[in-house]
Amino acid sequence: MMNPEKKRLRRTMMFLNAQKPGLIKDPYIYKPDSIMLDLEDAVAENQKDAARFSLYHALKEINYHGCERVVRINALDTPYWKEDIRCAVAGGCDSIRIPKTERAEDVKLVEEAVAAAEKEFNISQGRTLIMAAIESARGVMKVLEICESSERLFGIALSGGDYTKDLQTRITGTGVELMGARQHMIIAARAAGVQCFDTVYTNLDDMEGFRKEVESIHLMGFDGKSIINPRQISIVHEIFTPTVKDIIFAEKVVKEIDDKKAKGIGVFTVDGKMIDIAFYDGAIRTIYMAKASGVYKGDL
Amino acid sequence: MINAVGRDIPDEILKATGKEVFQGIHYRDGYTYKKDGPVTRCVSDNTRSKLVDSIHDALIKCNIKDGMTLGFHHHFREGDYIVNMVMEEVHRLGIKDITICASSLGKAHDPIVPYIEDGTITNIQSSGVRGKIGQAISSGKLKGLAIMRSHGGRVRAIESGETRIDIAFIGAPTCDDYGNCRGIGGKSNCGVLSYALVDGDYADQVVAITDCLVPFPNFPAHISMTKVDYVVVVDAIGNPDKIATGAAKPTTDMRKLMMADYCTQFVVNTPYFKDGFSYQTGVGGASIASTISLAKIMKERNIRMRFGVGGLTKPMCDLLANDQVDCLLDTQDFDLDAVESVKDLKHFRISAGEYANPFNKGAVVNKLDFVILAALEVDINFNCNVVVGSDGEITGAQGGHPDTAAGAKCAIVIVPLLQGRIPAVCTEVTAVTTPGESIDVVVTDYGIAINPKRKDLIDAMRGVDLPFKTIEELRDIAYSMVGEPEKVKFDDKVVGIIESRDGTILDVVRKVKEYTFADN
Numbered sequence: 001m002m003n004p005e006k007k008r009l010r011r012t013m014m015f016l017n018a019q020k021p022g023l024i025k026d027p028y029i030y031k032p033d034s035i036m037l038d039l040e041d042a043v044a045e046n047q048k049d050a051a052r053f054s055l056y057h058a059l060k061e062i063n064y065h066g067c068e069r070v071v072r073i074n075a076l077d078t079p080y081w082k083e084d085i086r087c088a089v090a091g092g093c094d095s096i097r098i099p100k101t102e103r104a105e106d107v108k109l110v111e112e113a114v115a116a117a118e119k120e121f122n123i124s125q126g127r128t129l130i131m132a133a134i135e136s137a138r139g140v141m142k143v144l145e146i147c148e149s150s151e152r153l154f155g156i157a158l159s160g161g162d163y164t165k166d167l168q169t170r171i172t173g174t175g176v177e178l179m180g181a182r183q184h185m186i187i188a189a190r191a192a193g194v195q196c197f198d199t200v201y202t203n204l205d206d207m208e209g210f211r212k213e214v215e216s217i218h219l220m221g222f223d224g225k226s227i228i229n230p231r232q233i234s235i236v237h238e239i240f241t242p243t244v245k246d247i248i249f250a251e252k253v254v255k256e257i258d259d260k261k262a263k264g265i266g267v268f269t270v271d272g273k274m275i276d277i278a279f280y281d282g283a284i285r286t287i288y289m290a291k292a293s294g295v296y297k298g299d300l
Numbered sequence: 301m302i303n304a305v306g307r308d309i310p311d312e313i314l315k316a317t318g319k320e321v322f323q324g325i326h327y328r329d330g331y332t333y334k335k336d337g338p339v340t341r342c343v344s345d346n347t348r349s350k351l352v353d354s355i356h357d358a359l360i361k362c363n364i365k366d367g368m369t370l371g372f373h374h375h376f377r378e379g380d381y382i383v384n385m386v387m388e389e390v391h392r393l394g395i396k397d398i399t400i401c402a403s404s405l406g407k408a409h410d411p412i413v414p415y416i417e418d419g420t421i422t423n424i425q426s427s428g429v430r431g432k433i434g435q436a437i438s439s440g441k442l443k444g445l446a447i448m449r450s451h452g453g454r455v456r457a458i459e460s461g462e463t464r465i466d467i468a469f470i471g472a473p474t475c476d477d478y479g480n481c482r483g484i485g486g487k488s489n490c491g492v493l494s495y496a497l498v499d500g501d502y503a504d505q506v507v508a509i510t511d512c513l514v515p516f517p518n519f520p521a522h523i524s525m526t527k528v529d530y531v532v533v534v535d536a537i538g539n540p541d542k543i544a545t546g547a548a549k550p551t552t553d554m555r556k557l558m559m560a561d562y563c564t565q566f567v568v569n570t571p572y573f574k575d576g577f578s579y580q581t582g583v584g585g586a587s588i589a590s591t592i593s594l595a596k597i598m599k600e601r602n603i604r605m606r607f608g609v610g611g612l613t614k615p616m617c618d619l620l621a622n623d624q625v626d627c628l629l630d631t632q633d634f635d636l637d638a639v640e641s642v643k644d645l646k647h648f649r650i651s652a653g654e655y656a657n658p659f660n661k662g663a664v665v666n667k668l669d670f671v672i673l674a675a676l677e678v679d680i681n682f683n684c685n686v687v688v689g690s691d692g693e694i695t696g697a698q699g700g701h702p703d704t705a706a707g708a709k710c711a712i713v714i715v716p717l718l719q720g721r722i723p724a725v726c727t728e729v730t731a732v733t734t735p736g737e738s739i740d741v742v743v744t745d746y747g748i749a750i751n752p753k754r755k756d757l758i759d760a761m762r763g764v765d766l767p768f769k770t771i772e773e774l775r776d777i778a779y780s781m782v783g784e785p786e787k788v789k790f791d792d793k794v795v796g797i798i799e800s801r802d803g804t805i806l807d808v809v810r811k812v813k814e815y816t817f818a819d820n
Contacts, residue, residue: 025781029745030554204552230554 428697452656479528
């Protein structure tokens with residue numbers, strides 16, 4: 001049976017250095033959907049064990065009030081990743097994020113280590129999910145096989161910094177350098193039925209630029225965005241949460257389709273718009289998003 | 301004797317000070333008394349100059365002697381040179397047993413600690429102290445008692461004659477040779493001299509110290525020549541970089557922004573948020589952020605503030621510049637924008653007495669709708685501590701905290717639930733410096749607690765989407781994260797008293813005992 005958490009709401013996924021108690025003690029007060037406790041780039045080479053220590057105790061001791069706890073492990077070509085997984089799973093994390101994923105085998109390798117850790121620490125099998133970060137041209141080209149590599153995999157995420165280096169370009173702020181990867185990834189994710197998350201936006205002084213980028217990736221179909229500061233949360237949530245107008249329309253569409261279907265009518269109008277069964281899934285998704293975002297008070 | 305906030309005030313302290321225990325914030329409402337008056341030495345000879353060559357000479361002319369009380373103001377904040385310069389000369393003259401009565405003392409005054417240790421200074425009366433003076437008092441080095449009193453309380457003590465200032469030293473950014481002082485202009489421009497006005501009115505002798513002597517008349521004077529005995533010109537009365545700096549950049553700390561947003565949302569959902577409301581806030585990041593977000597909502601809803609009051613900062617002055625407030629009432633300027641704004645015709649200087657003296661026939665604080673405050677600790681009875689650190693050392697100042705809290709219709713305290721690893725919401729504060737009966741709301745990063753006595757505010761918040769909790773719940777969250785801290789260990793010796801604004805005793809501060817680890 002599919003782990004129901006695979007499809008949970010993940011509009012925002014906030015990076016936090018797992019070694020910083022001040023950061024990891026209470027990020028849930030800002031209400032991100034997920035937090036990503038980082039053992040990789042944010043942690044110095046000689047501090048990996050100290051970071052694992054604080055990560056484990058944070059996972060064990062802190063009530064994150066329903067906020068998903070993702071742990072970013074070190075890359076698979078380092079000596080750290082296996083112990084990272086043991087600590088994270090022993091602590092009871094919800095998901096593991098694999099950095100620099102380039103092939104389905106990477107996910108399978110992590111899947112095996114996660115399963116072994118779940119067994120070792122008496123965690124129910126299949127509880128710990130996986131997500132894959134795509135950080136290279138090769139990763140982008142292999143993205144469909146990555147999306148379909150594991151039952152535990154709930155989604156993929158673009159990591160723009162490393163990806164643009166691999167592409168021999170840079171983050172320009174226009175989005176042109178990420179256009180191909182974003183498009184390719186969202187298509188693959190949808191084809192495989194997993195979620196897709198956009199890369200971070202690092203210029204905290206440019207909240208307008210951030211807003212534009214979030215609007216753009218929302219329209220492309222992404223499920224959410226990686227963020228680096230709690231100030232970014234409200235903007236993402238605002239854009240990813242259906243408006244009252246959207247919700248009312250979706251509610252009408254669902255109810256009308258259900259009603260008309262019973263009466264054998266296939267095509268009709270709602271608020272002057274031509275509607276048929278093709279609108280049903282989209283409307284259901286709007287209601288689902290509104291419910292998950294806590295703004296839907298209706299009866300659907 | 302147990303007072304109205306449950307604190308046990310030792311009988312010997314009541315006997316030694318002649319004071320009563322605190323009995324509620326309006327205990328002395330309607331109290332009648334005759335004001336004290338200064339001894340005045342007339343100047344009718346038009347050939348007599350008030351200019352003296354040095355602080356030393358001024359002290360000699362004022363017949364400085366053992367046991368005198370000297371008055372100081374704190375408008376130069378951490379840039380003040382006056383206290384140190386004067387006390388150095390007092391020490392050089394071998395004078396002992398001085399009482400300092402300052403509107404506040406800070407780290408800038410660390411150099412006077414040796415004069416506490418050698419008995420030159422034996423008593424301190426101040427809104428608060430920070431740095432090494434606080435450490436010296438808390439370790440029992442001050443021979444007499446430190447009295448911590450609010451800005452309004454200081455004016456009360458002086459006007460009622462409880463404290464008689466023998467010589468007041470008024471640092472004046474500009475002054476003429478006849479003693480007309482202004483807070484504006486010169487190198488040490490601080491905008492206003494509000495806290496020093498009572499010194500001018502009630503001290504027996506008044507010495508103006510300036511680093512910018514201007515031609516007579518330095519008008520309009522903030523402290524008139526009619527009150528000044530001597531004028532001393534020195535090279536510098538303060539460090540301009542530490543008196544009023546450029547406006548602080550609005551905070552980007554999400555925790556503070558979130559608390560500011562909670563505070564603003566609370567304010568705008570109260571019945572007091574309507575055209576003509578009044579408001580005071582502090583200088584902390586969250587307070588400033590809440591002023592900025594409030595200004596936005598005022599604009600959106602077309603609501604205008606009648607007056608803003610207090611120590612002022614750029615965001616408050618922006619309200620005046622943007623025509624969102626009718627006038628500002630100024631007791632202190634915290635940044636250069638506020639100093640500059642003093643020139644505005646609707647930006648009025650007021651005295652500390654007008655601002656907050658509870659023994660007036662009414663003070664400005666009584667007309668406040670909202671005050672936004674901070675605190676070191678708040679307890680489950682809403683008592684606040686803004687003076688004594690959680691380590692037991694004196695490290696803060698009452699300022700106008702108890703005055704505005706008592707006067708405002710809605711007193712809101714913004715405090716992060718944890719100050720580092722110390723719970724800011726706790727069962728019992730280390731010292732009560734503002735009584736809980738005057739605190740209406742506590743806003744933290746984990747939720748908002750309304751004082752259960754304010755049923756009207758609780759009713760007003762029904763249906764408002766804010767994270768309301770009881771104060772006990774907030775305390776429990778804090779304790780669940782960092783544990784309940786072990787109580788600070790104090791000696792029996794009382795080193796200071798926390799005076800209520802009406803002169804009764806809210807609490808005492810005892811000598812800190814050195815920490816020892818329990819044997820396991």
